[in-house]
Amino acid sequence: MPYVEVKLLGRLSKEQKAQIAQGITEVLHRVANKSPEHTYVVIDEVERENWAQAGVLFSDR
Amino acid sequence: MPYVEVKLLGRLSKEQKAQIAQGITEVLHRVANKSPEHTYVVIDEVERENWAQAGVLFSDR
Amino acid sequence: MPYVEVKLLGRLSKEQKAQIAQGITEVLHRVANKSPEHTYVVIDEVERENWAQAGVLFSDR
Amino acid sequence: MPYVEVKLLGRLSKEQKAQIAQGITEVLHRVANKSPEHTYVVIDEVERENWAQAGVLFSDR
């Protein structure tokens, strides 16, 4: 019953989202025998202004 | 001090959000004696394009 | 396809966990017509030493 | 490799986000010697309609 959350900077196309979900689902099936039918992937696209590394927002880099 | 996060597909009306928050708060009070005053519920409405099952986005089903 | 995460302080009995999961699932079905079969509830029991309010750990209160 | 997620009600200015990220990064460096270069802070601004306390949405208070 894997539940996977992917947080990343900026926007993806719908096609990229579909490929990421498919790829991660395959990895969990191949490595840990997790049923694809019960694998969920959620993608969270975060604004550059809302994510910082080393105390600096990515929008300020 | 319960903190509850509800992720679901699509949009809810404000009335539905209010009833969900109230219902979950009551469950935690009744079952585990958690104080409503210290119970928080956050609702996260996820786009169908950002959630996949079995490697397929819900927007593609 | 709701996914619900409940974070709370301390431990629950297995019976309490079962009742919380059942109660939350019913609320989402009743209010928003979400299918119980596709509703997941995860419970995360947090140590009092790992949760703070107002800058003070609950283990220090 | 700290990863910090800050959820709060309403909107912040970009300047406030920058200061929060910087401040949290400094705290983790000073207290636990965590490398700023490997410290990430994500800020999630939640709508008042999507957060409840005591079963009441903040937009209804």
Added chain:
Amino acid sequence: MPYVEVKLLGRLSKEQKAQIAQGITEVLHRVANKSPEHTYVVIDEVERENWAQAGVLFSDR
């Protein structure tokens, strides 16, 4: 700067964890050109008693 959290039921071997992290990192690189060096994967192994589907704990199924 992807940050991926994988929640799943039960335990994995260290070898499985390594392969899952590697596989997901490759998917994000291949599909969205995300730098492996900045891709983080966290695995959260949840007890069967703490996860429910359809209001029933997995430990009760």
Added chain:
Amino acid sequence: MPYVEVKLLGRLSKEQKAQIAQGITEVLHRVANKSPEHTYVVIDEVERENWAQAGVLFSDR
């Protein structure tokens, strides 16, 4: 009503946890005028075997 989750590798002393919670609470109060009384900090100590960068577990580095 800020809710902050800090994920980090390895273990902290109780004293470090207290100082981190206090420091983050002060930052949110100073920068965004968030009430300490309504600021919550949760600390999640992740095993080195469960966190990877660049597809390699920290326990393998």
